[in-house]
Amino acid sequence: MAEEKRLMKGNEAIGEAAIRAGCDAYFGYPITPQNELTAYMARYMLDSGRVFIQAESEIAAMSMVYGAAAAGGRAMTSSSSPGVSLKQEGISYACGADIPCVVVNVARAGPGLGGISPAQGDYFQSTRGGGHGDYYHIVLAPKSVQEAADLTYEAFGLAEKWRMPVMILADGLIGQMMEGVVLPAAVDPGARPDRPWCAGGRAGLAREANHVSSCILDPAGLEASVRARFERYERIAAERTRFEAVNVEKADLILVAYGTAARVCLGAIQAAAKEGLELGLFRPISLWPFPKDELARLAKAGKRFLTVEMSMGQMVEDVRLAVNGTVGGAVAAVDFFGRCGGVIPSEEEVLAEAKRIVDAMNASTAEPRSGSARR
Amino acid sequence: MTERTFMAGFGGQGIISLGMLWVYCAMKEGLEVTFFPFYGAEKRGGIxxxxxxxxxxxxxxxxxxxxxxxxxxxxxxxxxCEGVARTGSVMLINSSLVKSRPSRKDLCVVEVPCVELAEEIGDAKIANMVMMGALSAATGAVMLDHLESVLKSFFPETKHKFIPLNVRAIEAGQMAVAQKVSA
Structure with missing residues (x-):
């Protein structure tokens, strides 16, 4: 039977979901707007006999995650944008050593110290392998407190299955707002997959020591290891790509957005419907792997796109790559609307922008489609 | 039914508690809810x-x-609030502290002397609860029935002794609006 719905902040729901997913060790360092998550773990991890450490820095926290996960534990860290930049060294190492772990970024506005208001300017860093070297990792973007809990809960299993860090990319609004949430049941600790690769735990076993490392000095050996990892990426893209589509078949113009921006777009779509205007929403849930095939299919069906982000335009590049060349050999038009610096676009301004594009589409139906994507 | 409410005051007036309790009661009445607070870094007196x-x-x-x-x-x-309010929307004004009135004529303005009513009940600090009662009566979005049991599940046991006071404040707010409407 499902549990009773609770009213929780996104940050708290992420913490509780991680505990229920069997997180053995949490390492954190305070930063707004994710502080409630660290505070939640400080309060409840020790209660359930697990490890909580407030590290001396973000870099240390991520390195502790690497160590705990290499030893076979379910480990997690969380931070917000400037702190996640610091963690990139550790994330790159974890990717190079195929270490499963969960990293939560409750993102704020940058660059630099920036501000503490919600933003989506970390899309590039999250989806392109934000540290050094050739790598990617799974990135999941929740749109609500419920989804923040569900995706965090799932992230631990995904990390172990694919042997990589899984990032939860939630903007500050998702972390700070309160909504009703039904939490998933606690996992049975005995139900975890075997981890024959992990270090430690050799007592009584006759096996050789395992070395969990990203260091391969022989170029051919390193190339083979990176190539094997990229083959795995292909399988993840085939299996794990996730998105939500609303009214995309009826609408000619589809708004593309994730996280809080997708909620704003949904509001704009509902307001448009009241005026008799059909708009669609395409919401990537996995930002990596990006749901490019479905976008390409929609582009082939003649759809136009308006990408809405809380940034100057980052995901819009993935949207353009996905639809590139799919409309009769020409580039499908992908428009962009964004606010940054912690300003969240309003339903009203998104709707106004959508109307402007629809009007232009209607005015130019007789003319051939423009060959260039506008910003 | 969707009721979108914007709440504004200064730190210490219980705006955040008001919003949180409003959505908690709504959730207990089976509604979907979101609550997004924003406030200054000051302990008291900020936005x-x-x-x-x-x-x-x-x-x-x-x-x-x-x-x-x-x-x-x-x-x-x-x-x-006057800058963002939708045409025809309800504006509840804490008339104990707010002396000006909106110049817009397309709003349904309801004055509630929250602080006076709260003081009559026994504590000026529960002015926010008076306002929550007023919001319920003015919008009908959240009924605030079964209030006592909902408040018991919201507040920790050490605070349960304050529940009757809060219930009286909420009812006073509901009544204040009901009287205005019938007048």
């Missing part, structure tokens, strides 16, 4: 605002940019 949505359907944007109802707890908040 305190909340975007609050309760709905019988899935909620789109958690950000209230064109509210169906707004709560003005202090003088400084009046121009902010």
């Amino acid at each position: 305190a605002r909340a975007s609050v949505v309760v709905s019988s359907a899935e909620i789109a944007s958690p950000l209230v940019t064109s509210p169906d109802s707004s709560i003005v707890m202090n003088e400084d908040s009046l121009p902010i």
Whole structure:
């Protein structure tokens, strides 16, 4: 039977979901707007006999995650944008050593110290392998407190299955707002997959020591290891790509957005419907792997796109790559609307922008489609 | 039904508690809810605002940019609320502290002397609960029935002794609006 719905902040729901997913060790360092998550773990991890450490820095926290996960534990860290930049060294190492772990970024506005208001300017860093070297990792973007809990809960299993860090990319609004949430049941600790690769735990076993490392000095050996990892990426893209589509078949113009921006777009779509205007929403849930095939299919069906982000335009590049060349050999038009610096676009301004594009589409139906994507 | 409310006042007036309790009661009445607070770094006296949505359907944007109802707890908040309020929306004004009135004529303004009513009950600090009662009566979005048991599950046991006081404050707010409507 499902549990009773609770009213929780996104940050708290992420913490509780991680505990229920069997997180053995949490390492954190305070930063707004994710502080409630660290505070939640400080309060409840020790209660359930697990490890909580407030590290001396973000870099240390991520390195502790690497160590705990290499030893076979379910480990997690969380931070917000400037702190996640610091963690990139550790994330790159974890990717190079195929270490499963969960990293939560409750993102704020940058660059630099920036501000503490919600933003989506970390899309590039999250989806392109934000540290050094050739790598990617799974990135999941929740749109609500419920989804923040569900995706965090799932992230631990995904990390172990694919042997990589899984990032939860939630903007500050998702972390700070309160909504009703039904939490998933606690996992049975005995139900975890075997981890024959992990270090430690050799007592009584006759096996050789395992070395969990990203260091391969022989170029051919390193190339083979990176190539094997990229083959795995292909399988993840085939299996794990996730998105939500609303009214995309009826609408000619589809708004593309994730996280809080997708909620704003949904509001704009509902307001448009009241005026008799059909708009669609395409919401990537996995930002990596990006749901490019479905976008390409929609582009082939003649759809136009308006990408809405809380940034100057980052995901819009993935949207353009996905639809590139799919409309009769020409580039499908992908428009962009964004606010940054912690300003969240309003339903009203998104709707106004959508109307402007629809009007232009209607005015130019007789003319051939423009060959260039506008910003 | 979707009721989008913008709440504004200064830190210490209980805006955040008001918004949180409003959505908690709504959730207990089976509604979908979102509550997004924003406030200054000051312990008291900074800005305190909340975007609050309760709905019988899935909620789109958690950000209230064109509210169906707004709560003005202090003088400084009046121009902010007047600037965003939707035409025909309800504006609840804490008339104990807010002396100006909106110049817009397309709003349904309801004056509630929250602080006076709260003091009559016994504590000026529960002015926010008076306002919550008023919001319920003015919008009908959250009924606030079964209040006692809902408050018991919201507050920790050490605070349960204050529940009767809060219930009286909420009822006083409901009554204040009901009297205005019938008058």
